[in-house]
Amino acid sequence: MKKVILLLVIFVFLFSYSIFAVTADEIIQKRDDNEYLKTARVESKMVINNNNRKLEKVMISLIDGNKALVEFTNPMDRGTKFLKREDNLWMFFPDAEDVVKLSGHMLERGMMGSDFSYKDMMESEKLTELYNFEIIEEQEYQKRPCYVIEGIKKQGAEATYYKRIVWIDKERHIGLKEELYAESGKLLKEIVVQEVQEFDHRWYPTKSVMEDKLRENTSTEFIIESIEFNPEIPEGTFSLQSLQ
Amino acid sequence: MFLTKMALKNLARNKKRTIITALVISLGIVIFLVSDSLIVGMEEISIDNNINLLTSHLQIMDKNYWDNKEELPLNNLLDDNLLVVNQIKEELDIEKSTKRLYFPANINNGREEYPISVIGVEVNTDSEVFKLEQYLLEGQSLKNGNNAVIGKKLANLMGFELGEYITLLFKTKEGTFNTIEAELVGTLDTSHPEINEYHVYIPLQDAQNALGLDGKVSRYFFRLEGKEESIPVTNEINSILNRKSSNIKAYNWEKLSEDILAMTRQGNIENLIMLIVIIILAAVGVINIVILSVLERLEEIGMMKALGLKMREIVYIFVIESAGIGLLGSAVGIIIGFIGVYLLTNIGIDVGSITGGETTFGIPIIDRLYGGWRPNAFIFIFFFGIITSVLASILPARWGAKKDPVKAIYHK
Numbered sequence: 137m138k139k140v141i142l143l144l145v146i147f148v149f150l151f152s153y154s155i156f157a158v159t160a161d162e163i164i165q166k167r168d169d170n171e172y173l174k175t176a177r178v179e180s181k182m183v184i185n186n187n188n189r190k191l192e193k194v195m196i197s198l199i200d201g202n203k204a205l206v207e208f209t210n211p212m213d214r215g216t217k218f219l220k221r222e223d224n225l226w227m228f229f230p231d232a233e234d235v236v237k238l239s240g241h242m243l244e245r246g247m248m249g250s251d252f253s254y255k256d257m258m259e260s261e262k263l264t265e266l267y268n269f270e271i272i273e274e275q276e277y278q279k280r281p282c283y284v285i286e287g288i289k290k291q292g293a294e295a296t297y298y299k300r301i302v303w304i305d306k307e308r309h310i311g312l313k314e315e316l317y318a319e320s321g322k323l324l325k326e327i328v329v330q331e332v333q334e335f336d337h338r339w340y341p342t343k344s345v346m347e348d349k350l351r352e353n354t355s356t357e358f359i360i361e362s363i364e365f366n367p368e369i370p371e372g373t374f375s376l377q378s379l380q
Numbered sequence: 381m382f383l384t385k386m387a388l389k390n391l392a393r394n395k396k397r398t399i400i401t402a403l404v405i406s407l408g409i410v411i412f413l414v415s416d417s418l419i420v421g422m423e424e425i426s427i428d429n430n431i432n433l434l435t436s437h438l439q440i441m442d443k444n445y446w447d448n449k450e451e452l453p454l455n456n457l458l459d460d461n462l463l464v465v466n467q468i469k470e471e472l473d474i475e476k477s478t479k480r481l482y483f484p485a486n487i488n489n490g491r492e493e494y495p496i497s498v499i500g501v502e503v504n505t506d507s508e509v510f511k512l513e514q515y516l517l518e519g520q521s522l523k524n525g526n527n528a529v530i531g532k533k534l535a536n537l538m539g540f541e542l543g544e545y546i547t548l549l550f551k552t553k554e555g556t557f558n559t560i561e562a563e564l565v566g567t568l569d570t571s572h573p574e575i576n577e578y579h580v581y582i583p584l585q586d587a588q589n590a591l592g593l594d595g596k597v598s599r600y601f602f603r604l605e606g607k608e609e610s611i612p613v614t615n616e617i618n619s620i621l622n623r624k625s626s627n628i629k630a631y632n633w634e635k636l637s638e639d640i641l642a643m644t645r646q647g648n649i650e651n652l653i654m655l656i657v658i659i660i661l662a663a664v665g666v667i668n669i670v671i672l673s674v675l676e677r678l679e680e681i682g683m684m685k686a687l688g689l690k691m692r693e694i695v696y697i698f699v700i701e702s703a704g705i706g707l708l709g710s711a712v713g714i715i716i717g718f719i720g721v722y723l724l725t726n727i728g729i730d731v732g733s734i735t736g737g738e739t740t741f742g743i744p745i746i747d748r749l750y751g752g753w754r755p756n757a758f759i760f761i762f763f764f765g766i767i768t769s770v771l772a773s774i775l776p777a778r779w780g781a782k783k784d785p786v787k788a789i790y791h792k
Contacts, residue, residue: 240451241484241495244551294555318549319558320590350488350549350559 160269160285163304168263170309170338173199177367181210183357184250193248198367203374213248217379225254228379235379250356251325251348255296263287266295274306277313278329281306289319297324308332308339323349335363383693387700394673398705401669405709405765406716408662412655412761413717417724419651420752423644425571427607427637432511433572435636436478436601437610440465440617443629445598452482452497454553457596460584464624465600468617476603478505481587481596485550485560487530487580489538496534498548498560498580500587500597509603512568512581518542519566524583528562531576532569540564548580552592560590607633659764667772670702674776681780682788691781698777699770706769710762717758724751 176199184191194210206218215230225238243254263269267287274283282303289295299317304310310332316325331343342360372378391398431437441449445456460479469477481500486493503524507513512529513521519542522529528546540546541564548560562582570576588594604613610632617630634641674681684694728750780788 289554289556292554296551296555296557298556298558319552319556319592320560322547322559322561324549324557324559350490350547351492352490 160271160283160287161264163271163283163285163309164263164269164287164302166309167302167304167311171311171340173363173365175200175366175369177364177369178360179362180358180360182248182250182252183359184248185353185355185357186249187353191249193250198369198373200369200374205373205378208248216248219374219376219379220258221374223258225258226376226379233380235376246348246356251346251351251354252356252358256325256346259296263300266290266293267300272301275303277303280308280312282312305332305339310339310341312341325349330357336365383697384700387697388704390697390701391704397669397673397676398708401673401705401769402709402712404665404669405662405706405769406713408658408665409710409713409761409765410717410720412658412662413713413757414720414724414751415651415655415658416754416757417721417751418749419648420754421724421728421750422647424752425750426640426644427633429571430637430640431607431633433515433570433575435633436509437604437607438602438614438617438630438632439599439636440468440602440621440628440630441599443627446629446631449598452484452598454483454591454593457481457593457598458600458628460588460595460597462600462628464621464626464628468620471620472613472616474602474604474613476505476508477600478502478509479584479597479600480506481584481591481593482598483550483587483591485548485580487534487538488547488549489540490547492538493549494534494538496548496578496580498550498582498587500584501581502584509601512570512575515568515570517567517569519564521566522581522583523565524585526562526586527565527583529566529568529581530564531579532567533573533576534578534580535564535567537577542567546580548582550590552590554592558590560586562586610634659768663768663772667768670698670705670769670772671776674698674773674780678780678783678788682783682785685781685783685785685788691778694781695774695777698773698780702769702773703766706766709769710765713765714758714762717761721751721753725753726750 176197178197178199180195180197182193182195184193191212192210193208193213195206195208197204197206202220202222204218204220206220208214208216215228217228219226219228225243227236227238228234229236238254243258245253247254247257266289268290269285269287272284272286274281276282277284282305285302285304287300287302289298297316298319299321301315301317302311303313305312310329311327312329314327315323316327318324326347326349327344328347329341329344331341332339333342334340340360340363343357345355345357347355440458442456442458445453448456458479465477468474479502483498483500485496485498487496501522503522507521516529517532519529528548530540530546535541538546544564545561546564548562550558550560552558560582568575568579584597588596602613604610611634614630614632621628621630681694684697685691689697728748731749
């Protein structure tokens with residue numbers, strides 16, 4: 137009788153676990169769905185700290201699915217624009233009045249001198265297609281209950297980082313911290329979310345700091361000042377002509 | 381015959397004038413020969429450096445790799461134990477060969493990054509083909525294990541000291557970031573600016589492991605007895621490869637050094653212009669002196685005319701005189717030039733100490749510049765000296781001979 141009860145307990149435990157437990161992929165997917173801006177107009181700024189120098193870049197971004205147009209408005213870079221369409225990125229320099237397509241190694245450079253590479257800003261593939269995710273821990277981070285999830289690149293997948301560890305807020309479905317690793321195991325970059333805000337029943341990170349771990353004393357703060365969801369985006373906004 | 385004798389006597393009669401004029405010609409010839417020798421020497425050294433440090437005598441690689449080789453791609457690679465390579469070595473009796481794996485990376489010192497080319501070299505065989513070890517400035521050459529050798533200029537730029545660890549950041553074939561941390565064991569100071577500033581050498585196996593390309597290399601390299609052998613051997617290798625209808629092809633150093641050779645050709649045009657200027661200057665000096673000597677001897681010309689010599693005969697006397705001066709000047713110029721070129725080719729000039737070792741002349745050179753021999757230049761300039769001298773004498777002699785004898789005698 138005791139054995140039967142024990143088996144029953146184990147069965148119930150396993151059954152309930154499979155029903156109620158969320159998988160790492162689901163958590164990542166939820167985070168991505170939450171942080172993914174389908175259509176939006178975002179006013180933001182980047183503060184680049186390099187040793188004792190501080191540079192501020194202000195920009196307005198129009199986003200529609202996997203297309204985006206970013207225009208810088210701070211005096212030094214006024215008129216500089218980026219256009220992203222799927223995996224392609226173009227840049228317009230007002231001084232040269234020229235459109236340049238960024239490709240290859242150029243995409244790995246820091247965007248406008250920041251710690252975010254162009255490639256980081258362009259990632260549009262589904263992370264769950266590139267990585268095998270696994271919950272490695274549940275812990276409190278920034279006083280929030282979090283899942284700590286580790287993603288290892290799938291064999292043959294063309295992902296920029298070999299491993300990523302992400303701390304995801306269990307309730308708000310936002311990544312509060314993410315570490316990006318090289319195949320050798322070396323930590324390359326770290327993003328920490330410092331402020332989150334609720335827009336329309338949806339929590340969104342509004343201030344995050346990216347650190348390039350291979351360079352000392354540099355970091356880039358990315359601050360979202362306003363988000364307008366589902367704005368009217370005029371037709372032709374994401375055309376090459378609109379860059380000039 | 382009488383006229384020729386008279387002309388020759390004139391040469392001896394005005395010794396001072398003859399010697400000065402001949403010396404002007406000699407000087408022009410010496411300058412020409414020395415400049416030409418330096419140009420030839422520079423060409424040879426830059427080609428030899430390129431062979432010893434970058435291209436080797438010949439390489440084999442995938443035909444598709446060749447098209448994109450400047451980007452150091454990670455596709456279209458070769459197996460690192462290609463059977464055909466052994467067959468080539470056996471059939472053509474080539475002893476020295478090695479293989480390398482190239483990839484682009486950023487070198488990182490914790491503060492900044494700098495784009496470079498990483499070269500995975502087979503530690504045991506690389507020195508049979510390339511002469512990098514000769515240029516080792518500090519430390520030791522590459523050994524198996526986690527170590528690297530870089531150019532001194534790059535080490536200075538990044539602030540690396542021997543014994544420190546350098547970090548290389550790069551992408552694997554799948555586009556995933558990876559890093560290598562290797563101990564800096566040696567620095568190079570070569571005559572090739574590209575190597576000093578952009579190359580990082582690590583053991584082949586480390587490169588293969590880090591890129592996930594076990595058993596793969598970018599190219600094979602061969603060293604032959606001399607660079608002149610490279611064209612026939614390349615053709616023979618290609619016929620072996622064609623028999624096997626493989627996608628691999630051999631390329632000789634000339635094909636591999638097209639950019640350097642193009643630069644040299646460009647340099648040749650500039651040098652030719654320089655030589656033409658030197659020749660014109662020498663010719664102007666000669667013409668000037670011949671004109672002066674004719675003007676100085678107007679009275680003599682008047683006297684010759686009064687004695688019944690025809691214009692043609694007077695011009696002939698002057699032409700023979702000038703030819704004599706040209707011959708003397710050219711001969712002396714050739715002898716001094718020969719000594720100069722001999723010294724240049726055997727002792728050379730220490731360019732490094734003059735320029736602080738930063739000399740490139742736009743092409744990879746050296747710390748010591750040696751001259752080269754071009755026998756044609758000697759032959760050309762010898763006749764050029766005589767002909768210029770002769771041509772320069774005709775017009776002023778005709779002008780003087782045309783004069784009325786009375787006016788010519790009393791022209792002052």
